[in-house]
Amino acid sequence: MRNIIYIFIAVVFLSCNREKPDFLGGSLNDQFGELLVLDSLTSSTSDFNFSIVSPRFFEAQWSKNLNWQLDVVGVQSGATKSFTGFSSKLDIDNTSWNGSANDFPSFLTESCVATLVLSDNINTITMSTVVSITELKPLQDNLMLVADFEEGMPVNTIKFVQQGESMTFNIESGQAANGTSYYAMGGIVNWDYYLGSIKVPVETEEYINVSPLLLYFNMALIGGVLGEVPANQFMKIYLREDDGERYSYEINPVNWDTWRLVSIPYSEFVLESDPANNTKDPGTINQIEIMSLSCPSGPGTIVGGGTACPENMGLQVKTDIDFIAFSTNESYQP
Amino acid sequence: MRLIGICFCVLIAINLEAQERVKKVEFYGIAKTNVLHQSYDVEGDTTNISKANYGHSLIDLGILLRPTTSTEVAVELRIRNELGGFWGSSVTYGIRRLTLKGVVNDAIRYKIGDLDLEMTPYTLYNSGYQDLVNEATVFQMAREIIDYEYYFTGNAWRQQGIQSDFGFELNNNTFKSLDVNVFSTRNRTPDFNSASPERLFTGGQLALNTTYGQLKFHSANLHDLKNTVNDIMLYQNSVNSLSARVQLPDIPKFTLDYEGGISKANYDDLVADEQITINDYYWNLGLSYASSDKLKIRINAINTGPQFRSPAAQTVRLGYSSSSNIFPTIGNDLSIRKMGLLDYLYNDVKYNRTFDDRLDLYNPAFSNVLPYGLATPNRKGFSLSLEEYKIEDKLELSSHVHVVSEIVGSGTTNLKSFFKATAKANYHYKKWSVNAGLTHESTTRDGDSFEAIDLSIMLFDFGLDFNISENIALLLGSKYHTANGNELVAIYDNYNNPLLFEPVSFNDNKQMLNSLGFMVEFNERSTLTASASTFSQVDERDYKLNQFQILYRLNF
Known part of the structure; x- marks a missing residue:
């Protein structure tokens, strides 16, 4: 009988061990x-x-x-x-x-x-x-700076500007995304979507073994105050490879009025030309083309077809850019 | 009408049958009329309705059918008519109970249908009311109506399912016999809209009867059934415990009893593909002393873990923070009226008919020491009970004292200390019978002003019955409740862990309910009671309620 009592007591006190937090619930x-x-x-x-x-x-x-x-x-x-x-x-x-x-x-x-x-x-x-x-902080590893416009345009850059009103395709100084200079792209073209572009040559051999998933196209981009710029202004980026393939990405709309990083993996660009090897080869990119576009206000025939956007009448397109760079593995850290 | 017709035909057929075979069919029942008039009195209140009349009449007809000597079917049919429901406009019909029970081979008993299940206070237990200590007869009569309507039989929960019990003789000098009792019930039906799966409650007891005493294993398991809906979350809670009661051979007036067990709550989130398991344990070691039939004393040490989860024992019977539709608002600004003692006894506040997996909200003004009974998690300490003390068969005294504290602090490392003392007295002398009860609770916690707690509550019950004649009795009842101080009540997350704490304060709040009634006993089966009550509440918004009740009961 005594043994049973001892077992009782042993069961009680052997089980007296539990992990306890400092307290239950949120702190008072x-x-x-x-x-x-x-x-x-x-x-x-x-x-x-x-x-x-x-x-x-x-x-x-x-x-x-x-x-x-x-x-x-x-x-x-x-x-x-x-x-x-x-x-x-x-x-x-x-x-x-x-x-x-x-x-x-x-x-x-x-x-x-x-x-x-x-x-x-x-x-x-x-x-x-x-x-x-x-x-300042050093640039990231494996970052290729294509253009920051601090010391002018990159060598052999090709600029195209449409006929229009108040066309601005120049390097400007002031509140840049990086440093003190940026490239302004804008104006009014009421008969065509295409306002102008820059084509910047690049050499990307160092990325020959990089997956398109891990190669990022980075750029700083700013629009303007809505009401002062067309709500449907946009940009198109072409990356051309040396086999003639052209890959594109559209940023539509550009409707913000503070500098923003646009960072797009090369894998998200789509083939827009006739295919050659139909493969994205990061190490063979030889040109970046950045186009400023907007729906024209009309009146009259729209070049390339499409309908006019009368609500854009008198509104000046603003798609300014800065700090064009490639990075690998991750987006650029501004 | 169709149901009445069917019942009538069945009754005639059964009666004819019954005339041939005696005791194959038995009838029993209860007829009841309860009429209440309440009036509400707040100075300057011109917006709220000030009077309410309501009540009902009902007949519950029970039929016991015994098709064979080892089988019995129990059915209770109900017809209920609300007060003012003329021409059957408010008549409801229903089946209150349907149970089949029997014995297989004179060895295994079974029961199918409505079951009243109860095990230990830690495993399966419907803890009692918190607004009574030793209630007057006039209030007990109101309480019986609630118990009857909500199937509160003792401390059992009414469930639907199957139960079986059987036993074995062990032919051993020490180990005499083994009793087995198992059950499985449907706790919840599936709900496709909320993706709540069907939930079962299964368990049982295994009792080993020895020459030294009884050793019992208890198991209570609440678990979801997979694939009854598009499952998102599956819940399972099991409580397994061992209890024993041994009379000490050397000192036979002393008895040692013990119950200890573990709980395991498992939440299987099928969307996030993760499982959360919460384990804890409890124990309760008691020593009782009985010098004679007139004196029984008992001391218990208790320890219930902060993560102890036992839904079938941790559900409160009455929601003391719930509201009634009778005078729901107060004052011209239509504030929510705080319910009180009168509402808990007579009005439609929230009663839990069954249990679920969530810890219920409780009202610290009524029970803060052990709001979920002995199964209240996060308590350790001891209790001392004078379970029974009789003086000349006229005066019966009993008292209980709990001195407990938290095991782990709530929101702070400082622990709450609790004290609860209850005293009851019953006195019978000739035509007089007096009963009284007092409960006092205090909760304290030291610390900074934001964590300090000092709450004290008191409930006093008094009743006096005077038999004017053999059939007429005068009934007097009184209840008085006070609450003063502050508390921080936990708001629980989906896993019953405290998440935040809500401050509640009582500024010398007082409630008083007084009743005076007459009970006429027409015969041993029928009684008529008429009572007048007044209730006053002193709180943020003071108010008074007056009530007149007529209650007629006939058992047959």
């Missing part, structure tokens, strides 16, 4: 605790030299886990790098920065304002600090 401190800043926003160093391998990050600490957002904005370029997370501090794990931006425009060597916004259900706290970019 996170849900109801007061939001207090424990350490203000600082940067790991005041000067960010992205040309050397060194940790560059931001630090701050507050009293509860919450969704936070840190935006670093270039004072001159307007470039933005954002970090978001759910935690109670910023450190090297969640704000490590390699100098890239969210999208075009890219950062310049300039001062940047970093702004941290902490918000719970009751309070919103904003903190800022200033950092300087002393050296």
Whole structure:
């Protein structure tokens, strides 16, 4: 009988072992605790030299886990790098920065304002600090820069501009996607979709063993404010191979008014010419053609057929480009 | 009308048959009329309707058919007419119960149809009400109506399925016999619109009777049946436990009892192709002392894991945060009226007829220590019970004390501490009979202001019956409930894990329900009760309700 009792007690106490979390459910401190800043926003160093391998990050600490957002904005370029997370501090794990931006425009060597916004259900706290970019980040491995228009047009570029009104096919300076110069393409052609183009020669032998899935065509592109530009303006890109095959990709519409990265794998281009070997060979691309197009407003006959878009009457096409480059394995990081 | 006609023909045929073979057919039944008038009183309220009359009459006719000596069919037919349902406009018909039971070879008993199932408080158990301690007769009569309508028989859940039990004699001096009880029921029908598969509840008990006591294995399994809909998620929960009760040979007045088990909840997400499994265990070790028939004391140590999942034992019977359609709003701004003691006893608040896989919302103003009974997850501590103490067969006393705490903190590392004390007394003297009960609960947690908890609740029941004559009794009943303090109630995710916490506070809230009634017993089968009640609630919005009830019952 005693043995049975001992077994009872043994069963009870041998089973007294369970893995326990710190607590069940979401933290009450996170849900109801007061939001207090424990350490203000600082940067790991005041000067960010992205040309050397060194940790560059931001630090701050507050009293509860919450969704936070840190935006670093270039004072001159307007470039933005954002970090978001759910935690109670910023450190090297969640704000490590390699100098890239969210999208075009890219950062310049300039001062940047970093702004941290902490918000719970009751309070919103904003903190800022200033950092300087002393050296820009190096270009990605295996990146081939075709044109950034900082020192003019690439050698042997062929430009074609239609007859039209206020035709602008020039290198402009100002708020570029990268650096200070970009190529403006626009104007008004009321009788044809085609406004103009540039043909840039390239040599891509280094990509001979790269899969079309892993070769990216990158370009910065900006339209204009809707209402001031046609809503249906668009661009067409041709990549020509040395066997005469021509592959195309259409970006339609171009209806945004801030610089954006357009990054397209070569595998998404479609054959538009008569086939030769009917195979995309990344190592044989010898020309890039970038065309600016828009539905003409008319009146009169539209060259190449199609119907006119009277709503575009008086609207000037704007399809400006910058930073044309090939990258492998991943899109370009602006 | 067709149903009545069929029933009439069946009854005549059965009667003729019954005249030939005695006891092959038996009839039983209940007829009931319940009429309620309620009026609502809030100062300055000119928007809400202030009076409500409702009630019903019903007849439940039970038929026991015994086609063979080893088979019995039980059917209960219902005809119900709502108050004011003239010319049959509100008449409903139905079958309240249909059960076939019998014995195979004088050895295996079986039951098919409606089953009332109960095992242990951790495996399969319909925990009792939270708004009573030791209720007055006038309230018990109202409570019986609820129990009858919602099939609450003791602590059993009404399910539909099949059950069988049988036993073996073991021809051993130590191990005497083995009893087996198994069941399988349909807990939920499939719903194609919500892709909810059919759900079964299966389980049983295996009891080994020894010279030292009984050793029992219990199993309760709630599980989805695959391919009854286009499955998205399949759920399975099993609770397996072992219990034993042993009288200590050296000290025979002491009895040791134990129950311990494990639960395993499995969620198979077929879309995301992932499984989530939640395991935990519980144990309850008790020592009881019985000096005589007049005194029984018991002490228990309890430990129920934070992830312990037992749907058939963790479903609350009454939704104390639910609403009634009787005076649903209050004030000219039509705020939702907070329900109270009168609603829980007489009005159409939410009662759970069965259990499901979700932990129910509970109202901490009524039970915060053990809202899901002993199966409440995340509790450890001990309880001390004076289970029975009799003085001269006139006064019966009992009391229970629970001192428990959380095992793991909720939203914080600080643990909640709980205290619950219950005391009951019944006194009978000549024509007088008095009963009273008091429950006090407190919940505390230290820490920063956002996590500190200090909640105290109290429920008092009092009843007095005076038999004016042999057939007429005066019934007096009173209930008083208070709640003061704050609590953070968990909002559970789909896996019954706390996700967020919702603050609730009670600013010295008070409820009181008083009833005075007369009961006339026409004979041992029929009674008529008339009662007048007043109810007042002191809360964010104070209000009063008055009620008059006539209840006629006839058993045959």
